[in-house]
Amino acid sequence: MSVVIVDNGGANVASLRYALERLGTTALLSADPDCIRAASRVILPGVGAAADAMARLKRHGLDAVLPRLMQPVLGICLGMQLLHEHCEEGDVQGLGILPGVVRRLRLPACLPVPHMGWNQLAINTPHALLDGLGTGPHLYFVHSYALCPGSATIAQTDYGVPIAAVVSRANFHGVQFHPERSAAAGARLLANFLALEQ
Amino acid sequence: MLARRLIPCLDVRDGQVVKGVKFRDHVVVGAIETLAARYRDEGADELVFYDITASPSDRTVDCRWVERVARLLDIPFCVAGGIRSVAAAEAVLGAGAEKVSVNTPALTDPSLIDALAHRFGSQCVVVGIDSQTVVTAEATRYEVWQHTGDPSRARSTARSTLAWVREVQQRGAGEIVLNCMTNDGVRAGYDRAQLSAVRAVCAVPLIASGGAGTAAHFIDVFTQCAVDGALAAGVFHSGAIRLPALKRQLAQAGIPVRPCSL
Numbered sequence: 001m002s003v004v005i006v007d008n009g010g011a012n013v014a015s016l017r018y019a020l021e022r023l024g025t026t027a028l029l030s031a032d033p034d035c036i037r038a039a040s041r042v043i044l045p046g047v048g049a050a051a052d053a054m055a056r057l058k059r060h061g062l063d064a065v066l067p068r069l070m071q072p073v074l075g076i077c078l079g080m081q082l083l084h085e086h087c088e089e090g091d092v093q094g095l096g097i098l099p100g101v102v103r104r105l106r107l108p109a110c111l112p113v114p115h116m117g118w119n120q121l122a123i124n125t126p127h128a129l130l131d132g133l134g135t136g137p138h139l140y141f142v143h144s145y146a147l148c149p150g151s152a153t154i155a156q157t158d159y160g161v162p163i164a165a166v167v168s169r170a171n172f173h174g175v176q177f178h179p180e181r182s183a184a185a186g187a188r189l190l191a192n193f194l195a196l197e198q
Numbered sequence: 199m200l201a202r203r204l205i206p207c208l209d210v211r212d213g214q215v216v217k218g219v220k221f222r223d224h225v226v227v228g229a230i231e232t233l234a235a236r237y238r239d240e241g242a243d244e245l246v247f248y249d250i251t252a253s254p255s256d257r258t259v260d261c262r263w264v265e266r267v268a269r270l271l272d273i274p275f276c277v278a279g280g281i282r283s284v285a286a287a288e289a290v291l292g293a294g295a296e297k298v299s300v301n302t303p304a305l306t307d308p309s310l311i312d313a314l315a316h317r318f319g320s321q322c323v324v325v326g327i328d329s330q331t332v333v334t335a336e337a338t339r340y341e342v343w344q345h346t347g348d349p350s351r352a353r354s355t356a357r358s359t360l361a362w363v364r365e366v367q368q369r370g371a372g373e374i375v376l377n378c379m380t381n382d383g384v385r386a387g388y389d390r391a392q393l394s395a396v397r398a399v400c401a402v403p404l405i406a407s408g409g410a411g412t413a414a415h416f417i418d419v420f421t422q423c424a425v426d427g428a429l430a431a432g433v434f435h436s437g438a439i440r441l442p443a444l445k446r447q448l449a450q451a452g453i454p455v456r457p458c459s460l
Contacts (some may be wrong), residue, residue, distance in 0.1 A: 012322075014294035018269045048319045112403045112426060114321050114372055118201040118243055118456040138201055138456040140274055142296075142321045142372075159200055181274045181296060183238075 001194065003027040004039035006066075008079075009056045013045050016076070019180035023191055031060040040071055041194060046078025050102070050145070051090030053078055067097050072196045073172050077143060080167065080174030089145050097172050100150045100164075105143075107160040114144045115159045119177075125154040127168055129192050137185040139165070139177035146176060171198075201456040202420050202448070203243040203427030204441060205405060206434040208233055209250045210279075213263060216250070217432055224250070227435045234267050234275075237434070240441040241458030242273060246299065246375070246429060249279030250347045259286065261293040268294020276324055279347065282306075284313050291322060299324035299375060302344045305355055305362075308369060315370025320402075325371040329359040330379045331392060340392055343379060359392075363399050374400055375429060377407040383432060385411025393423040405429050413439060413447045420453045 003020060005013055007029045020027045027043070028035065036042055044066065046053055057063050066073070075083045081102040084094045088103045105113050118138040123130055141157070147164040149156045155166035157176075167174045173193065179186035208215045208230065215233050216224040227233070230247070237245055247267065249259050259280045267275060277290045278299035287298045298318075304310050304325055314323045328346040332339050340359035345351035363374060376396050378389035388409045397404055403426040406419045410430035419428055433439040445455045 012291040012294065012296070012318075014265070014268055014292060015296065018294060019272060021269070022272070110424070112401055114402070115200070116321065116373060116403045117203050117426060120199060120201075141200075142274075144320070178274075178296075181272065183272050187272060 001025060001041065002039045003041045003043065003194070004036050005029045006036060006042060006044045006057075006062065006079075007031040008044070008046060008053045010045055010048050010053070016043065016045055016180040019187065019190060023187065023194065025194060031056070031062065033061055033065045036062070036065060037069070040198075042066075042069055042071060042073045044073065044075040044079035044082065046076060046080075046082060048078065049090060050078060050081065050087040050094075051092045053082060054087075054092050054094070057082070057095075063095060066095055070171060071198060072193060074193050075172075075174035076180075077176060077178060080176055081145060081147065083167070083172055083174050084147060087145065098152045098167055098169055098174070100147050100152070102145050102147050105146055105159075105161070111160045114142055115146070115163070116142045119157045119159060121155045121157055121165050123155045124149070127154045127166075128196055129166065129168060129173055129189060130155060131192050132188050133185055139175075139179065139182040139185055141177045143176060199454040201243065201454050202425075203405070204416070204444065204455070205244045205246055205427050205429040206237045206242050207246040207248060207407070207429050207431045209248050209431065210263070211250050213260070215435070217435055230263055231266060231270055233435070235270055237441070238271055238273055241445060241456070242441055243456055244273060244427070245271065245275040247275060247277050248299075249277070259290055261289050264290055264293040264295055278324070278326055282310065284317050287314055287318065287322075291318060297322050297324050297373070299326045301326035301328065301346075304366065305342065305344045305357070308365065311366055311369035311371055315372070320370045320372035323371055324373045324375060325366040326375045326377065327359060327362060328377045328379050329392065330354065331389065338391075340395065346379070360395065360399055363396050367400065367402055371402060373403045373405065375405040375407050378409060381409030382407070384409065385433065387411065387415040388419040388423070388428070390419060390422050393419065393425060397424050403427070410439075413444050416444060416448060417451045417453065420448065421451070
């Protein structure tokens with residue numbers, strides 16, 4: 001098993017690496033197309049601004065590489081958002097692998113933004129990625145932009161508005177929360193991802 | 199439903215966790231990793247590590263313990279104290295912290311908040327505010343203090359807390375921790391009047407700090423002040439309040455919490 005974390009310039013991928021290490025997996029951080037193509041699992045992390053992250057992916061030619069990958073791919077937070085068609089933040093085109101537009105959270109006035117903290121998943125479609133998570137597991141979210149639940153959404157959460165929490169189509173998967181910071185439930189999801197069939 | 203967060207705060211001095219009353223008279227309560235693992239296992243939703251020696255003595259945070267803690271913890275944690283530059287924040291986040299919290303350095307140079315938010319995103323940038331209630335014949339107001347980690351240098355900035363809360367949000371703060379100094383360490387309850395006043399002008403997550411003594415204090419602050427989380431130190435370190443029991447009591451009071459295990 002070779003796991004590559006796509007290096008898209010974020011400052012804190014350390015917590016993701018440590019979470020994988022706790023599962024017995026050493027991940028490589030790389031922006032090299034050959035290295036990413038050769039991996040058995042690819043994780044697209046993301047903290048920061050969508051435009052910066054997309055610009056960096058393009059600089060390395062990864063906007064062409066990532067959509068053609070055949071192995072399981074997991075986008076986390078901004079990485080999940082970038083799998084989609086368009087991001088309102090910075091008005092930037094995403095990778096276009098999944099349908100949908102990422103928009104700024106528009107919430108009832110009493111709810112703070114960012115959506116920050118532990119929120120519950122409602123599972124819409126059973127999937128190997130979600131095995132063993134039980135009913136209404138809590139995962140750690142922190143984001144100000146989000147997708148409405150759509151055709152690729154397999155689990156959603158509610159924060160005044162419904163939010164796509166887990167998306168999946170073919171070999172591409174994405175989570176809006178941070179599994180690496182989500183205690184046992186997050187560790188289970190990462191383990192499920194590593195165990196997915198090719 | 200979004201759970202209300204319970205956040206043990208570990209004051210770190212010379213590589214150990216210490217506890218003082220009203221920022222004075224610190225005693226050692228244990229090793230960083232031992233306490234971090236204990237709170238993780240007991241169901242803490244997040245931890246804050248506050249390096250109380252860093253800011254007053256112009257040191258930056260020692261990233262070695264940050265990395266050790268990051269390897270141990272599978273919940274978010276924030277590091278506060280001594281972060282006065284983008285480079286210092288980058289080192290702490292690079293070592294595995296989820297967020298950094300700035301207090302005195304942001305008062306000295308408010309543009310630090312803008313710079314941190316621009317580089318790392320608002321979600322990484324917490325502004326800590328130490329605030330004192332000032333009662334005069336005319337009115338009650340709230341004033342921001344700085345250098346509170348060092349009693350010999352602690353002083354009022356004469357800034358209005360409410361004005362500062364508004365400013366830090368405009369500059370890109372993603373969360374505010376309001377430490378109500380009058381109540382800190384005395385276990386008589388959170389300063390609900392002040393927290394409610396700040397909540398009214400705070401559109402980002404707000405964390406209550408200072409004064410927790412009983413489970414009822416947590417129930418009161420969540421039901422009356424609409425805070426997103428409650429931070430405490432002494433009552434957790436001493437074992438006077440245990441997180442699993444506290445979460446059960448909060449749940450019984452109708453407050454959404456994350457259960458302690460999967």
